[in-house]
Amino acid sequence: MIGAQALLKALENNAVTEVYAYPGGTVLPIYDAMSGSNIRRILVRHEQAAAFAAQGYSRSTQGVGVCLATSGPGATNLVTGIADAMLDSIPMIAITGNVFKELIGSDAFQETDIVGICEPIVKHSYFIESANDIPRVVAEAFHLAQSGRPGPVLIDIPKCQQNAVISAEIQKQIENNDLVELDLPGYKLPPALDTDQINAAAQLIKNAKKPVVIYGHGVILSNAEAHLKEFLEQTKIPNVWTLHGIGGYDNTQDLSLGMLGMHGTGTANFAVHHSDLVIGIGIRFDDRITGKLTEFSLNKKFIHFDIDSSEFNKNVPAAVCLHGQIRDTLPALTKTLETGIGETWQDWSQDLVLKKAAWPLSTGPTDRLTEIGVINQLYGSLGEEDIVLTDVGQHQMWSAQRFFPKKSRKFLTSGGLGTMGFSLPTAMGATFSGHPVWSISGDGGFQMNSQELATIAQDNLPVKIIILNNSFLGMVRQWQELFYDKNYVDTPLKNPDFVKLGEAYGIPSFRAETLEESAKLITKMKDFDGPILVEFKVSKEENVFPMVPAGESLGNTMLGRNKKIDKA
Amino acid sequence: MKERFILLVVTRNAPGVLSRVSSLLRRKLFNIDSLTVGRAICNRESRFTIVIEGNKVEANKAALLIERLVEIRSVKVMKPELCLRREIVLATVKVDSPAQTKILHEAEDAVLSQELSQNGNLITIELIDTSQKLDAFLVKIEASSIEVIDWVRSGVIAMEQA
Numbered sequence: 001m002i003g004a005q006a007l008l009k010a011l012e013n014n015a016v017t018e019v020y021a022y023p024g025g026t027v028l029p030i031y032d033a034m035s036g037s038n039i040r041r042i043l044v045r046h047e048q049a050a051a052f053a054a055q056g057y058s059r060s061t062q063g064v065g066v067c068l069a070t071s072g073p074g075a076t077n078l079v080t081g082i083a084d085a086m087l088d089s090i091p092m093i094a095i096t097g098n099v100f101k102e103l104i105g106s107d108a109f110q111e112t113d114i115v116g117i118c119e120p121i122v123k124h125s126y127f128i129e130s131a132n133d134i135p136r137v138v139a140e141a142f143h144l145a146q147s148g149r150p151g152p153v154l155i156d157i158p159k160c161q162q163n164a165v166i167s168a169e170i171q172k173q174i175e176n177n178d179l180v181e182l183d184l185p186g187y188k189l190p191p192a193l194d195t196d197q198i199n200a201a202a203q204l205i206k207n208a209k210k211p212v213v214i215y216g217h218g219v220i221l222s223n224a225e226a227h228l229k230e231f232l233e234q235t236k237i238p239n240v241w242t243l244h245g246i247g248g249y250d251n252t253q254d255l256s257l258g259m260l261g262m263h264g265t266g267t268a269n270f271a272v273h274h275s276d277l278v279i280g281i282g283i284r285f286d287d288r289i290t291g292k293l294t295e296f297s298l299n300k301k302f303i304h305f306d307i308d309s310s311e312f313n314k315n316v317p318a319a320v321c322l323h324g325q326i327r328d329t330l331p332a333l334t335k336t337l338e339t340g341i342g343e344t345w346q347d348w349s350q351d352l353v354l355k356k357a358a359w360p361l362s363t364g365p366t367d368r369l370t371e372i373g374v375i376n377q378l379y380g381s382l383g384e385e386d387i388v389l390t391d392v393g394q395h396q397m398w399s400a401q402r403f404f405p406k407k408s409r410k411f412l413t414s415g416g417l418g419t420m421g422f423s424l425p426t427a428m429g430a431t432f433s434g435h436p437v438w439s440i441s442g443d444g445g446f447q448m449n450s451q452e453l454a455t456i457a458q459d460n461l462p463v464k465i466i467i468l469n470n471s472f473l474g475m476v477r478q479w480q481e482l483f484y485d486k487n488y489v490d491t492p493l494k495n496p497d498f499v500k501l502g503e504a505y506g507i508p509s510f511r512a513e514t515l516e517e518s519a520k521l522i523t524k525m526k527d528f529d530g531p532i533l534v535e536f537k538v539s540k541e542e543n544v545f546p547m548v549p550a551g552e553s554l555g556n557t558m559l560g561r562n563k564k565i566d567k568a
Numbered sequence: 569m570k571e572r573f574i575l576l577v578v579t580r581n582a583p584g585v586l587s588r589v590s591s592l593l594r595r596k597l598f599n600i601d602s603l604t605v606g607r608a609i610c611n612r613e614s615r616f617t618i619v620i621e622g623n624k625v626e627a628n629k630a631a632l633l634i635e636r637l638v639e640i641r642s643v644k645v646m647k648p649e650l651c652l653r654r655e656i657v658l659a660t661v662k663v664d665s666p667a668q669t670k671i672l673h674e675a676e677d678a679v680l681s682q683e684l685s686q687n688g689n690l691i692t693i694e695l696i697d698t699s700q701k702l703d704a705f706l707v708k709i710e711a712s713s714i715e716v717i718d719w720v721r722s723g724v725i726a727m728e729q730a
Contacts, residue, residue, distance in 0.1 A: 119588060120595050124638040127583070144638060185612075186580060186641040310632035313625070 001171045003131030004029035004162040007095070008037040010138035013177045016066050018042055018432055020053040024070020025110060026097030029162035042428065042459055045451040047074050049425035051081020052449070054092050056429025058085075059412045060387055060437075062223075064145050065429055068095045072110030075156075076117065080419060083121040085152040087416025088244065089221060091145035092152040093138075094118075100160040101129075115156050123151030131164035135173060139180040148189055149308040150221060190307055190324040193332050201279075201303045201320045202336040208277035210348045211237045214260055214289070217244030217415075218282015218306060220408040222326040225249065228281065231334045236342025238352050240268035242283050243400050243415045247408035254353050258361075261289035262548045263397040266359035266565045269546065269554040271352050272296075278316075281305045282326050285315040286416070295553035305329055359546075359559055361401055368539045369515055371395050371468045375402055377515075377522050378438065378466070385435040387412060391423040391445030394474035397544045399440060409433075421448025427463045428455060436526075437462065443469040443495050453505040456531045464525045465507075465533040467498050470540045478543050502533035509533040572601060573627035574648050574726050577616035577634060578641040581607055585639050589616060592637065598622065598630050602655075602699070604723040613641060617726045619648070644728070651726040657695040657702050662715040664689060671712040675705050690717060699724050 001009075007030060011019070018040045023031050034041060044050045047069040054065030069078050075096040085092045099108040115125045124144050126137045134157070141153040173180065205211060219228050228249050232239055240260040241248060249256065258265025260272055272278060278300055283289070285304075290296040297316045304311070304318035305326050312321040322329040342349070364372030375398050382388070388403065389412045390396040396413055403411050412430060414422040424446065427439035446467050456463050477491040502509030512518040512534060521534045546565075547558045557565045579585045586605055593600055601619040608615045620630055624645075631643045663669050672691070676683075679697040686692070695702055702721065709716060 115584065116587070119584075119591055125584075184638065187638050188635075308636065310629070310636050312632075314629070 001166055002029065002162065003134055003157065003164050003166060004033040006131060006134045006166050006170070006174055007138065007157065008033050008039060009174045010135045011039060011066060012037065013174060014138060014142045015063070018057065019066050019068050020044055020050040020429060021068035022047050022050060022070070022074060024074045024097065026071040026099060026159045027068060029159065030068065030097065043455060044425065045454045046449065047077035048080050049449055049452045049455065051078045051094060052422060052425035053429035055081060055085050055090050056412065056426035057432050058091050059426070060409055060430040060433035060435070064091045064093055064142055066093045066095065070110065071096060071098045072112050075112055075114040079117060079121070082118055082152045082154065084414050084417040084419045084422065086121045086123070088414065089150050089217060090152065091150040093141050093145055094152060094154045096154065096156045097162065098156050098158045101158045104158065115154065118154050122154045125154040126156065128155065128157040128161045131161040131166045132170050135170060136180050136183060140182050140184055143182055144187070193324065193328060197320055197322055198329070198332050198336060201322060201333055204277055204301055204303055204319060205235070205337060206341065209345060210275045211277040211279060211345060212271045212275040213237045213239040213279045213281060214242065214272065214283050215239065215245045215248050215281040216242035216283030218326055219245065219248040222282065222307065224326040224330055225408050227327055227330045227334070231330055234334055234339055235337055236349065237279065238271055238349055240264070240271060242289055243413060245283070246400060246403055246411040247405045250406060252404050255349060257352060257356055259401055262291070263401060263544050263546060265361060265401065266546050266557055266559050267352055267356040269548065269557040270355055270565050273554040275300055277301050277303070279303045281330065284311050290315060291548045292551055292553045295555065362545065366515070369513060369518055369536060370542055371470070371538050372398050373515055374466070374468060374518050374536045374538065375399050377519050379403065381522055381526050383436065386410065387430050387433065387435050387437045389413065389423045389427045389430060389437065389439045391441040392418045392420045393442050393445065394478065394544050395440055395442050395468045420445035424449045424465065425452050428452060428461050431461045431463060436464065438464045438466060440466045440468065442474060443467060443471060443493055444473045450501065453502060453507060457505045457507055460530055462529065463531050464528070465531065467533070467535045468538050469495060469498065469535050470538050471495060472540055477541070481543070498533070498535040507531045507533050511535045511537065513537045570621050571623060572619055572621055572648055573624070574646045574651050575618040575620065575627070575631055575634065576644040576646060576726060576728065577618060578608065579614050579616065580639040580641065581612055581614045582639055585614060588637050588639070589634060592633055593630065596633060598626065602723040604725050617724055619724055646728070652729055653698050653724050653726040654696055655699045655702055655724045656722040658692065658720050659695065659716060660690055660692045660718040661709065662689055662717055663691055668712060668714050671708065672714060675708045679705055
């Protein structure tokens with residue numbers, strides 16, 4: 001057995017069923033071995049899409065997606081997808097080929113130092129020195145990608161080690177799928193519960209007059225949704241969520257005030273701005289939710305739940321830090337709190353409920369087809385298991401503000417890196433969850449990975465593709481309108497005919513220009529078996545509100561062009 | 569005022585660890601005053617001594633970030649005065665007069681030193697002490713117009729007091 005065969009066997013042993021990949025010179029031994037493997041290959045049309053498709057699998061299931069690329073340009077094309085996974089804490093394994101070890105460092109054809117390039121954007125990386133290490137490295141990579149704070153792991157394998165014959169002992173080990181001994185002596189998983197900290201947190205909550213919970217991705221990554229529900233329903237603390245917190249809790253409840261941050265709801269931003277205690281659960285106080293940091297942390301205390309201790313006191317000073325899996329720490333806190341504690345802040349809660357009614361999200365104009373209109377129609381027709389993906393920009397924020405799924409892992413978006421072109425390739429991987437998948441893109445982001453229509457057609461991946469075409473890079477245009485005197489430099493786009501484009505790839509494609517056509521086509525998409533594309537021609541110059549101008553405080557949230565929450 | 573903190577780091581002795589640690593500190597914009605690394609007694613481990621400029625909060629942040637790297641065994645943040653610290657200097661100086669020789673000898677007596685070789689009026693010396701005392705040595709020598717021909721420092725190594 002050679003290294004390449006050992007790699008595939010090791011992947012099979014780790015329950016891998018698909019690999020998102022693109023062939024090339026330094027991965028030929030792996031491709032040769034793949035024909036004898038049960039692992040399905042998804043042939044992308046650009047390696048960036050392989051990395052995103054792998055993420056789509058990870059984000060929508062609880063598995064670990066795997067992508068594979070050749071050395072040099074193949075490897076560097078993965079970089080954006082790896083960086084995206086790192087910032088959003090997505091488990092993923094990226095495998096690259098590299099030139100023969102003897103050629104490493106010689107500027108050989110298609111040689112790049114991908115381990116070096118990826119150093120800041122991976123949880124860990126490996127360069128395979130010996131084919132015998134492959135089974136152990138693969139086992140470690142899966143362990144590292146999924147455990148603790150998840151993240152991407154890179155395995156770079158020089159071609160000579162793919163060709164090298166492994167020892168009989170190692171061969172026997174992987175053929176029998178024996179437990180592989182990991183060699184990770186320094187890798188620490190979070191400590192046991194710190195009851196002092198739990199008690200300190202409970203005390204802060206008991207003394208609070210205006211508490212608010214911000215929950216985020218960590219809740220979902222820790223599978224702590226049920227514990228969050230229990231905590232919120234017992235304490236009746238008003239709650240808001242981050243972009244990646246969507247689905248962490250059934251957010252249709254009265255005290256669920258909306259998404260927080262730059263395009264958060266007026267009530268969510270108001271609540272956090274005026275609170276005296278913020279309980280951050282699985283969030284990292286990113287600048288897009290805090291606004292101006294000095295004002296964000298003014299006159300309030302913080303309780304911070306996180307699995308990564310380097311997040312504590314990074315952006316806000318926490319009075320209490322609860323280090324560990326949220327599924328462990330949160331229920332421990334809930335247990336120490338009495339039911340009925342919510343009466344302490346009843347006035348605060350009621351005031352927020354009134355504000356929520358007074359500051360609803362816009363339902364959008366009805367005299368023309370807008371992105372909000374399409375998104376509302378879509379959400380009205382979704383089933384409980386449907387997965388929605390977005391690209392980045394205006395449609396992402398409109399979609400996020402309005403999404404109230406009953407379950408987690410139903411809203412997949414590029415939060416940390418904010419990668420245009422995310423939606424379509426990530427949707428490909430999400431189809432392997434077995435649930436209906438809706439990919440929303442703007443006209444700009446769609447064209448960053450539109451080549452993947454070929455992959456979708458070839459593999460008949462059932463992606464429902466929504467292109468919200470306003471002929472602009474909408475979010476940048478909005479900033480140019482509001483802050484650069486409508487100086488629309490390079491934001492108007494001359495686009496291809498998206499319907500013809502879809503048809504050219506053999507994908508049934510349609511266009512909607514009115515609300516009526518839109519409603520009909522969404523129904524058609526819902527019932528359609530297989531990939532389908534619809535371009536929605538939406539009005540061009542709509543703006544996303546609420547909005548906190550960059551660098552300003554949440555207290556300055558603009559509900560509309562001339563309306564702020566502090567004046568409202 | 570800028571303080572200094574010493575991070576005592578134990579890592580796996582694996583290829584690329586130095587790069588992971590140093591590039592982490594660079595990309596998070598920490599100010600590294602000195603970084604040394606060598607094998608521990610156990611061949612599987614390396615020990616780093618990293619001196620960073622900054623306050624206690626920044627030093628703790630750096631420690632937490634380093635600790636997050638998979639190959640790190642342990643990180644300790646220490647106030648410099650609570651560690652045993654040593655640095656080595658190798659230097660070649662040009663001594664032109666008996667007066668300068670006297671000054672050189674006086675300066676050498678203030679630190680642990682030995683003359684390694686002499687070639688005419690060029691003397692190569694080895695100095696071992698804390699970084700501050702080695703700084704003071706250089707100040708004295710330069711003030712006396714002794715020409716320093718070559719000067720190399722090891723960076724500081726440190727450990728906790730027993």
